[in-house]
Amino acid sequence: MLDAIKARKVYAKWAQQRPAKADYNMVVIGAGSAGLVSAPTSPPPPRRKWRLIEKHRMGGDCLNTGCVPSKALIRSAKLLSHVARSKEFGIDRASASFDFAEVMQRVQRVITAIEPHDSVERYTGLGVECVTGRRRSPRRGRSRWPPTAAAGR
Numbered sequence: 375m376l377d378a379i380k381a382r383k384v385y386a387k388w389a390q391q392r393p394a395k396a397d398y399n400m401v402v403i404g405a406g407s408a409g410l411v412s413a414p415t416s417p418p419p420p421r422r423k424w425r426l427i428e429k430h431r432m433g434g435d436c437l438n439t440g441c442v443p444s445k446a447l448i449r450s451a452k453l454l455s456h457v458a459r460s461k462e463f464g465i466d467r468a469s470a471s472f473d474f475a476e477v478m479q480r481v482q483r484v485i486t487a488i489e490p491h492d493s494v495e496r497y498t499g500l501g502v503e504c505v506t507g508r509r510r511s512p513r514r515g516r517s518r519w520p521p522t523a524a525a526g527r
């Protein structure tokens with residue numbers, strides 16, 4: 375109850391800006407880590423509409439260029455490092471050679487294995503309308519509602 379009163383106070387200053395009618399209950403711009411955790415991960419209640427707009431690749435930096443590929447690459451590097459330091463671990467002789475292209479193929483396989491969790495198919499199945507396109511920023515002082523997506527730049 376106290377939380378509801380507090381929330382009403384916080385949102386009061388936006389009350390005047392609230393649109394009379396909106397096409398969506400929630401629009402998330404960007405399907406990176408932040409967008410994907412903000413987008414619902416359970417089917418919406420009746421008459422609720424959610425939209426997710428992504429201009430490039432679902433999963434954003436984390437899946438495609440950041441966390442996931444870096445950890446996969448680090449794992450291969452760690453394995454090589456352990457082999458090079460095998461004596462420290464009480465192993466007399468160990469050797470390894472590597473092909474960087476194969477290491478990178480594994481990195482890609484790891485991304486591919488995780489991709490379905492961040493996919494349009496998964497979020498569509500959860501009742502989120504997924505749109506590929508760039509959400510244009512409204513011109514200063516001219517906020518547009520509802521937000522629209524435009525394909526490409």
Ligand SMILES: Cc1cc2nc3c(=O)[nH]c(=O)nc-3n(C[C@H](O)[C@H](O)[C@H](O)COP(=O)(O)OP(=O)(O)OC[C@H]3O[C@@H](n4cnc5c(N)ncnc54)[C@H](O)[C@@H]3O)c2cc1C
Pocket residue numbers: 403404405406407408409427428429430431432433434435436437439440441442444507508509510511
């Ligand atoms: C090498 C590396 C390793 C990392 N390792 C870790 C780790 O181990 N653990 C960890 O917690 N973090 C890690 N991070 C950080 C992590 O990747 C970021 O914190 C995370 O990706 C941020 O997510 P985000 O959703 O804020 O942004 P992003 O991942 O950048 O996603 C934003 C998305 O919004 C889309 N977008 C932007 N503007 C628009 C628009 N106008 N319209 C439509 N779509 C738009 C973009 O295409 C993008 O997909 C790492 C980062 C790097 C570079």
